[in-house]
Amino acid sequence: MHLSRGFKQLERVDDALSSFLGLLKKKELDSEVVHIEESINRVLAEDVISDADVPPFDRAAMDGYAVRAEDTYGASPSAPVVFRLIGSVHPGKKPDLKIGKLEAVWITTGSYLPDGADAVVMAEDAKRLGDEVEIYTSVPPWKNVDRAGEDIRKGDVILRKGTFLGPYEIAALCSINLSRVKVYRRVKVGIIATGDELIEVGDIITAGKVVNSSAPMIKLLMRDLPVEVKYYGIVRDETSHLLPILEKSIAENDLVLTIAGTSVGDKDLLFKAIEQAGGRIVVHGVTQMPGRPTLLAISPDGKPIIGLPGYPVATAISFMNFALPVIERIAGIEGERFVPMVRAKVASRIPSKPGVRHYARVKLKRADGEIIASPVRVSGAGIISSLKDGDGLLVIPEEVEGVEKGSYADVIVIKRYLRW
Amino acid sequence: MHLSRGFKQLERVDDALSSFLGLLKKKELDSEVVHIEESINRVLAEDVISDADVPPFDRAAMDGYAVRAEDTYGASPSAPVVFRLIGSVHPGKKPDLKIGKLEAVWITTGSYLPDGADAVVMAEDAKRLGDEVEIYTSVPPWKNVDRAGEDIRKGDVILRKGTFLGPYEIAALCSINLSRVKVYRRVKVGIIATGDELIEVGDIITAGKVVNSSAPMIKLLMRDLPVEVKYYGIVRDETSHLLPILEKSIAENDLVLTIAGTSVGDKDLLFKAIEQAGGRIVVHGVTQMPGRPTLLAISPDGKPIIGLPGYPVATAISFMNFALPVIERIAGIEGERFVPMVRAKVASRIPSKPGVRHYARVKLKRADGEIIASPVRVSGAGIISSLKDGDGLLVIPEEVEGVEKGSYADVIVIKRYLRW
Numbered sequence: 001m002h003l004s005r006g007f008k009q010l011e012r013v014d015d016a017l018s019s020f021l022g023l024l025k026k027k028e029l030d031s032e033v034v035h036i037e038e039s040i041n042r043v044l045a046e047d048v049i050s051d052a053d054v055p056p057f058d059r060a061a062m063d064g065y066a067v068r069a070e071d072t073y074g075a076s077p078s079a080p081v082v083f084r085l086i087g088s089v090h091p092g093k094k095p096d097l098k099i100g101k102l103e104a105v106w107i108t109t110g111s112y113l114p115d116g117a118d119a120v121v122m123a124e125d126a127k128r129l130g131d132e133v134e135i136y137t138s139v140p141p142w143k144n145v146d147r148a149g150e151d152i153r154k155g156d157v158i159l160r161k162g163t164f165l166g167p168y169e170i171a172a173l174c175s176i177n178l179s180r181v182k183v184y185r186r187v188k189v190g191i192i193a194t195g196d197e198l199i200e201v202g203d204i205i206t207a208g209k210v211v212n213s214s215a216p217m218i219k220l221l222m223r224d225l226p227v228e229v230k231y232y233g234i235v236r237d238e239t240s241h242l243l244p245i246l247e248k249s250i251a252e253n254d255l256v257l258t259i260a261g262t263s264v265g266d267k268d269l270l271f272k273a274i275e276q277a278g279g280r281i282v283v284h285g286v287t288q289m290p291g292r293p294t295l296l297a298i299s300p301d302g303k304p305i306i307g308l309p310g311y312p313v314a315t316a317i318s319f320m321n322f323a324l325p326v327i328e329r330i331a332g333i334e335g336e337r338f339v340p341m342v343r344a345k346v347a348s349r350i351p352s353k354p355g356v357r358h359y360a361r362v363k364l365k366r367a368d369g370e371i372i373a374s375p376v377r378v379s380g381a382g383i384i385s386s387l388k389d390g391d392g393l394l395v396i397p398e399e400v401e402g403v404e405k406g407s408y409a410d411v412i413v414i415k416r417y418l419r420w
Numbered sequence: 421m422h423l424s425r426g427f428k429q430l431e432r433v434d435d436a437l438s439s440f441l442g443l444l445k446k447k448e449l450d451s452e453v454v455h456i457e458e459s460i461n462r463v464l465a466e467d468v469i470s471d472a473d474v475p476p477f478d479r480a481a482m483d484g485y486a487v488r489a490e491d492t493y494g495a496s497p498s499a500p501v502v503f504r505l506i507g508s509v510h511p512g513k514k515p516d517l518k519i520g521k522l523e524a525v526w527i528t529t530g531s532y533l534p535d536g537a538d539a540v541v542m543a544e545d546a547k548r549l550g551d552e553v554e555i556y557t558s559v560p561p562w563k564n565v566d567r568a569g570e571d572i573r574k575g576d577v578i579l580r581k582g583t584f585l586g587p588y589e590i591a592a593l594c595s596i597n598l599s600r601v602k603v604y605r606r607v608k609v610g611i612i613a614t615g616d617e618l619i620e621v622g623d624i625i626t627a628g629k630v631v632n633s634s635a636p637m638i639k640l641l642m643r644d645l646p647v648e649v650k651y652y653g654i655v656r657d658e659t660s661h662l663l664p665i666l667e668k669s670i671a672e673n674d675l676v677l678t679i680a681g682t683s684v685g686d687k688d689l690l691f692k693a694i695e696q697a698g699g700r701i702v703v704h705g706v707t708q709m710p711g712r713p714t715l716l717a718i719s720p721d722g723k724p725i726i727g728l729p730g731y732p733v734a735t736a737i738s739f740m741n742f743a744l745p746v747i748e749r750i751a752g753i754e755g756e757r758f759v760p761m762v763r764a765k766v767a768s769r770i771p772s773k774p775g776v777r778h779y780a781r782v783k784l785k786r787a788d789g790e791i792i793a794s795p796v797r798v799s800g801a802g803i804i805s806s807l808k809d810g811d812g813l814l815v816i817p818e819e820v821e822g823v824e825k826g827s828y829a830d831v832i833v834i835k836r837y838l839r840w
Binding site: 036054056092152159167172415 | 474477481510572579586587592596599616631639736836
């Protein structure tokens with residue numbers, strides 16, 4: 001009886017994700033215009049074409065003397081060419097002087113190359129003598145000059161639609177003096193926590209209660225994503241309570257994440273609520289450990305609902321494997337997320353079931369020029385300590401049955417700072 | 421004349437950093453108490469000792485029947501033991517029933533284990549028959565039970581002073597119901613941009629001017645650090661203008677970053693201003709490309725001043741190599757920053773000067789199960805495109821003279837999403 005709606009068939013993680021992504025509507029989000037410095041971690045909603053050259057003018061790349069290159073031909077330390085020094089140029093404005101034959105001006109890095117000049121002789125290769133300067137080297141045209149447009153050319157597509165904007169992309173947009181940029185609106189993500197045993201952090205704890213740590217964790221894991229999170233709080237383990245909040249959150253968001261209520265108990269909380277809301281269960285149970293009781297569903301109006309398991313380690317891994325790619329897809333991000341990994345030597349055998357992808361939490365240490373991964377705790381989806389103490393997730397693929405001591409495995413690094 | 425204060429001796433990057441860090445005052449920052457969900461990317465100012473067990477009580481790890489383990493001994497599918505079903509337990513409160521000999525209760529995952537019980541028999545290993553249940557397996561004590569304190573034990577130091585707080589650390593702190601946490605105050609960082617040629621993004625650009633892209637970039641590169649940034653705007657290339665702002669920024673901050681004005685021109689802008697402010701130049705010129713004209717100095721009251729070169733690629737690399745470690749030191753972060761890297765095959769020869777550490781901007785591609793790194797542009801510290809288009813920085817160490825086509829090198833990945 002209790003298992004009537006069990007995990008009849010666990011789906012492979014990759015298959016579950018790709019079939020779920022395939023069901024999402026291919027609808028571009030609306031866009032909005034934001035100030036360039038507010039565009040961090042947002043996604044470009046259009047190709048950006050430069051309407052300016054960068055640099056905007058030919059400029060000195062070195063401190064030295066601006067000259068006509070041809071006048072230096074044949075110059076050498078033993079046969080210097082003497083130029084007449086007609087002035088100096090500093091950054092910030094177009095110089096109003098013009099260089100003629102055998103004339104030079106002192107110019108500092110970044111300054112506008114004066115008319116007539118087509119090269120800069122480095123200060124080291126010259127010697128000033130009153131209002132003359134001896135040049136000791138021959139330079140070809142455009143030597144020590146940053147040419148106008150050599151960085152970015154007017155008319156270039158400098159960033160494409162779908163680009164995730166980080167500090168370097170934003171710096172490039174600043175360089176063409178783009179102060180406002182068109183990005184997709186944020187993805188609206190609703191979060192619902194379920195569980196009669198839950199209280200929020202800071203509430204008074206009574207016997208039988210535990211603190212909801214998964215919802216704050218998930219919110220923080222989305223912090224650098226282009227999302228707008230709405231948290232619906234803790235819902236009691238009754239379909240009658242969950243259903244209206246589920247329906248409201250579907251109406252108000254692009255994606256709904258629920259936490260807990262996905263395992264095969266006698267309540268089938270989320271399962272029933274989704275069915276009653278007219279939604280369609282796509283996947284219930286995936287071949288990952290922790291995180292098996294993951295539920296993927298589609299609302300009647302085609303929005304994704306992801307039922308994350310409630311134990312915090314399982315929540316985190318299901319979030320990473322399913323919620324992140326769905327958010328990226330809706331957000332319109334082009335490209336593949338770079339996952340920081342290291343190749344590590346396994347300190348002690350870690351068992352796993354074939355056909356199931358295991359994520360073992362490991363501590364990383366350096367020894368003898370290698371990185372050593374020691375399991376923090378091999379099982380226990382409820383053990384938040386394993387994420388707190390672990391530096392990474394050692395991935396044991398479905399095809400493999402355990403990893404042996406001394407073998408090598410890929411570890412997804414989950415910490416910014418390692419005490420290794 | 422123009423070179424009178426040149427880079428007499430370039431210092432090796434690592435030596436420059438370690439001698440500079442050695443000069444910083446070993447003074448702990450003041451602390452402040454913040455709400456746990458606001459503590460992301462902050463640094464713990466004290467060891468956190470748990471005043472509670474997690475889980476706070478023995479709880480069912482599975483849906484099934486809570487029993488006395490000893491009563492199941494000898495049970496098997498062919499010789500089931502019959503238990504009397506005396507009730508059911510659900511999450512959220514301490515059950516008020518007590519299990520005696522050959523008694524069982526239906527219990528769902530996460531529920532408080534009733535008095536008397538010391539194990540849970542999985543639902544699959546039992547069959548309910550009215551008010552009785554047949555148990556088909558023998559379980560040892562504490563089977564399918566999460567023991568109180570098995571995750572975190574009351575009295576444990578769960579996180580140590582100096583821990584950088586990410587989502588997982590915060591989730592662990594939530595689990596012990598810690599709603600407020602003591603962290604170090606943010607590091608105060610002053611930023612001063614210099615250059616007569618600079619305008620801020622969005623300002624009207626006239627001939628000879630370029631847009632300040634380095635300051636916004638640096639601000640964004642600090643976004644996930646425990647800092648409070650104060651930007652002092654663009655200062656003209658005159659020591660008389662820079663000096664008062666430099667002194668003010670030293671007084672108001674823990675660290676001052678200046679952008680540009682560090683190269684050996686006829687102005688020596690920052691050099692002179694620091695001397696006039698009574699500061700001490702520690703390093704002027706380091707063996708890195710781009711980013712050679714980096715200046716490291718100490719104010720009269722012992723505060724670090726880092727003169728970042730002005731060209732954006734050089735700014736970024738000097739920021740990474742010098743400003744980041746200094747901020748981490750002042751912030752009190754324990755542990756080593758994890759730098760996301762890949763080992764890549766070099767697509768075409770990249771030259772470098774021995775004795776200088778080069779950072780070549782590369783595109784990454786996947787081919788034949790390998791990662792291929794192709795240089796975007798080998799030189800040109802002014803070329804912001806190389807950071808925009810590049811996926812990573814290929815590091816050519818000081819001991820090496822160029823990397824050959826087909827050889828392998830480490831690449832620091834600088835993008836979150838790769839179109840590879």
